[in-house]
Amino acid sequence: MTLRLAFLGTPDFAVPALAELIAQGHDIAAVYSQPPRPGGRGMETTPGPVHKFAQTAGLEVRTPLSLKNPDEQAAFAALNLDAAVVVAYGLLLPKAILEAPKLGCFNLHGSLLPRWRGAAPIQRAVMAGDLETGVMVMHMDEGLDTGPVLMAERVTIGRKTAGELADLLSRLGADLMVRALGALERGQAVEQLQSSEGVTYARKIAKDEARIDWNKSAAELDCLVRGLSPSPGAFSEVNGERLKILNAEPVLGQGNPGEVIDGDLTIACGSGALRPLKVQRAGGKAMAAADLLKGFALPPGTRFT
Numbered sequence: 001m002t003l004r005l006a007f008l009g010t011p012d013f014a015v016p017a018l019a020e021l022i023a024q025g026h027d028i029a030a031v032y033s034q035p036p037r038p039g040g041r042g043m044e045t046t047p048g049p050v051h052k053f054a055q056t057a058g059l060e061v062r063t064p065l066s067l068k069n070p071d072e073q074a075a076f077a078a079l080n081l082d083a084a085v086v087v088a089y090g091l092l093l094p095k096a097i098l099e100a101p102k103l104g105c106f107n108l109h110g111s112l113l114p115r116w117r118g119a120a121p122i123q124r125a126v127m128a129g130d131l132e133t134g135v136m137v138m139h140m141d142e143g144l145d146t147g148p149v150l151m152a153e154r155v156t157i158g159r160k161t162a163g164e165l166a167d168l169l170s171r172l173g174a175d176l177m178v179r180a181l182g183a184l185e186r187g188q189a190v191e192q193l194q195s196s197e198g199v200t201y202a203r204k205i206a207k208d209e210a211r212i213d214w215n216k217s218a219a220e221l222d223c224l225v226r227g228l229s230p231s232p233g234a235f236s237e238v239n240g241e242r243l244k245i246l247n248a249e250p251v252l253g254q255g256n257p258g259e260v261i262d263g264d265l266t267i268a269c270g271s272g273a274l275r276p277l278k279v280q281r282a283g284g285k286a287m288a289a290a291d292l293l294k295g296f297a298l299p300p301g302t303r304f305t
Contacts (some may be wrong), residue, residue: 003082003181006101008032009050013166016174018050018057023086024178028059029079035063035088045146067097076100083184085177086140098140103184105140107147108173110166110281112154113138114194116202117145122169123162124202127227129219132156133165135173137180139191144201148191150180161229161247205232212236212303214258215304218250218272225274233280236304243304246286247278258304265298 004027007018022028031054036047047055047063064072067096073096081101086093087108098105111121112134118124125133133153141147153172157165183189210232212221225234225248233244236258253273255261261268266275276289281296292298 002026003103003185004029004080005181006030006032006076006079006081006084006091007054007087008051008084008091008093009086009087010048010090012049012258013110013170014050014089014108015053016170017085017087017177018053018175020178021181022057026181028054028057029081030060030062032062032064032067032089035065053167054084064091067091068094070225073097073100083181085181087173087177098142106177106180106184107138107140107145108177109136109138109145110134110169110173111202112136112143112152113149114196116200118202119204121243122166122200123227124200125227126157126160126162126165127223130157133169135169135176137173137177146194148193150183150189150191151176155305159226161226163230163300203233207232210234212245212304215270218269218274221274222248222250223268229278230286238292238298238304242281242282242288245274245276245278246280248274248276251275256303258298260298260302260304262300263293265293277299 002025005021006029007021009018010033031050034252035049035052036045038045051061067073075095077100083101083103084105086105093105109121111125113136116124132154133150136152137150138147139150153176155168196299210228212234225245229236229246233246235242251266251273253261253266253268257268257270259268261273262274266273278286279289279292280286
């Protein structure tokens with residue numbers, strides 16, 4: 001048995017789930033995605049990853065600015081859906097949308113709820129130094145990621161960047177969503193209410209959070225760097241130029257915070273030191289720190305601000 005579904009998603013993280021639903025033979029009545037926006041050096045208006053993938057698959061794509069409009073809600077209800085699958089869509093779903101599908105709307109969320117409800121759960125988990133995280137299928141209600149959970153997968157964060165973790169969770173989540181929908185089809189889905197304890201909120205990343213404060217410990221800055229990689233990228237200024245640090249490792253070392261203390265670009269922190277492994281100059285491509293040093297001298301004693 002297949003389900004008649006709407007899929008609501010926008011970024012790369014959501015593409016594997018849509019691809020897996022198609023592969024499993026579900027009837028995708030329509031795909032909803034954020035409207036195309038200007039981007040890149042030429043600021044050309046281009047569709048997002050889900051929009052592009054859906055077009056390639058021959059699916060109808062809808063890009064409303066909001067779902068609060070009664071006409072949009074009526075058009076959604078007219079799809080006569082069994083369920084809706086939501087993965088990093090980026091728009092709030094009003095009550096009329098949540099109640100339109102027969103079985104409800106189901107969200108794939110990249111954290112172990114109730115920890116890290118909100119917009120940036122994967123980045124916040126890494127930035128906070130969490131040891132593990134996961135992905136969950138949640139039956140959506142009108143709250144912010146407060147609905148009951150159907151299924152979950154847990155993973156160890158280790159030394160992963162937010163980008164690497166997102167890739168892993170998107171693949172795990174695609175399989176998890178298919179299994180959850182299968183349980184719904186069979187009438188075997190078990191919903192578990194979220195705990196009222198341990199609630200945290202993953203607010204969007206603010207621009208000023210990406211600036212590195214070298215007075216912090218190397219361990220804290222390691223989490224910051226990995227949590228903001230690849231985007232927006234933790235950064236600092238050196239020799240009048242902004243340099244993003246996309247990966248690094250905490251090491252032993254001491255000196256004035258922000259000072260380069262050896263020939264490997266190790267930088268002293270408030271406690272310990274941070275050795276950049278992957279960096280990016282303004283307007284340039286990401287590269288190994290060793291390659292940067294071949295054409296951009298940063299000898300011991302250089303100060304990052």
